[in-house]
Amino acid sequence: xxxxxxxxxxxxxxxxxxxxxxxxxxxxxxxxxxxxxxxxxxxxxxxxxxxxxxxxxxxxxxxxxxxxxxxxxxxxxxxxxxxxxxxxxxxxxxxxxxxxxxxxxxxxxxxxxxxxxxxxxxxxxxxxxxxxxxxxxxxxxxxxxxxxxxxxxxxxxxxxxxxxxxxxxxxxxxxxxxxxxxxxxxxxxxxxxxxxxxxxxxxxxx
Ligand SMILES: [Fe+2]
Numbered sequence: 001x002x003x004x005x006x007x008x009x010x011x012x013x014x015x016x017x018x019x020x021x022x023x024x025x026x027x028x029x030x031x032x033x034x035x036x037x038x039x040x041x042x043x044x045x046x047x048x049x050x051x052x053x054x055x056x057x058x059x060x061x062x063x064x065x066x067x068x069x070x071x072x073x074x075x076x077x078x079x080x081x082x083x084x085x086x087x088x089x090x091x092x093x094x095x096x097x098x099x100x101x102x103x104x105x106x107x108x109x110x111x112x113x114x115x116x117x118x119x120x121x122x123x124x125x126x127x128x129x130x131x132x133x134x135x136x137x138x139x140x141x142x143x144x145x146x147x148x149x150x151x152x153x154x155x156x157x158x159x160x161x162x163x164x165x166x167x168x169x170x171x172x173x174x175x176x177x178x179x180x181x182x183x184x185x186x187x188x189x190x191x192x193x194x195x196x197x198x199x200x201x202x203x204x205x206x
Contacts, residue, residue, distance in 0.1 A: 001038075002072065004031040007079040013086075014181025019168045026164060027079070030071035037065045070145035074125055077158035083187035090188035095195045096156070099130070103137040111183075114139045118161050118179045125160055129153035130195060156194045157186070 004027065010017045041061050044050060050058050090096045090107070100110035110128075117139050118126040125142040132154055142148040159182055166178035 001035050002031050004028045005076055005079075009079055009082060009084070011084040012082060012181070013184045014169065014177070015082075015166070015185065016169050019166065022168065023075070023160075023165065024079075027072070027075040030068050030075060033068040034065070034072050037061050037068060041065065066146040067144060070142075070149065074127075074142070074145055074155075074158055075160070077155050078125075078160045081157055081187055081190050082182070082185045083190070084185070086185040086187050088183040088186065090186075090191070094188055095192045096188060099135065099137050099195060102135075110137065110139070114157070114159075115179055115183075117141045118159055118182075119175060120161075123162055124148070125158060125162075127155050127159070128157040130156050154194065157191050 007024065009020050012020065041058070044054055044058050044061070097107050100107045104110040104113065114126055114128055120126075120141050122141075122143060124144055124147075126139065127142055127149075128137055128139050129150055130137055130153065132152060137156065138150075138153075140148055140150060159179070161175060161179070163172055166175065166181075169181070170177050
């Protein structure tokens with residue numbers, strides 16, 4: 001069973017408290033649904049087999065689990081890389097600046113790529129990952145919550161670009177303004193911690 005994590009997040013720049021509160025509720029929905037699906041799947045497995053007539057229901061539950069589970073986890077990364085009083089630019093001495101320069105030539109080129117992904121049409125996420133084998137950063141588009149995540153890669157900066165992330169504050173066509181607001185609230189210290197501790201995510205299993 002998973003328990004929704006609590007995030008102390010308010011007073012962001014350009015992203016209203018109302019949006020953040022609504023977003024927490026959505027996140028809690030993902031946690032609840034993940035638990036529900038796991039229970040239903042456990043129920044099906046109870047007799048030690050998945051028989052032919054159970055297969056369609058079982059398959060649907062497993063597909064939905066990928067959606068809900070990734071929805072839960074990505075929101076945790078997202079909320080945790082935002083803070084009141086954050087900044088658009090990391091400290092010049094930060095690990096992130098060094099990694100971005102090594103991987104992309106400069107922080108600015110990395111940012112152009114990340115923002116470009118954020119502006120892509122569709123429903124999903126922009127995620128900057130660290131390749132655990134080479135330490136290189138790479139930016140990816142994730143459709144919905146579950147399509148495009150790179151297996152084994154460490155999410156370093158996670159940006160929700162579903163419309164619910166900004167619709168109370170900006171028009172649907174103003175995603176670029178939301179992205180600018182998102183950047184002005186980044187907690188680069190938390191981003192740096194992810195870089196120095198790859199593959200570690202705060203445990204939230206109850
Ligand atoms: Fe979201």
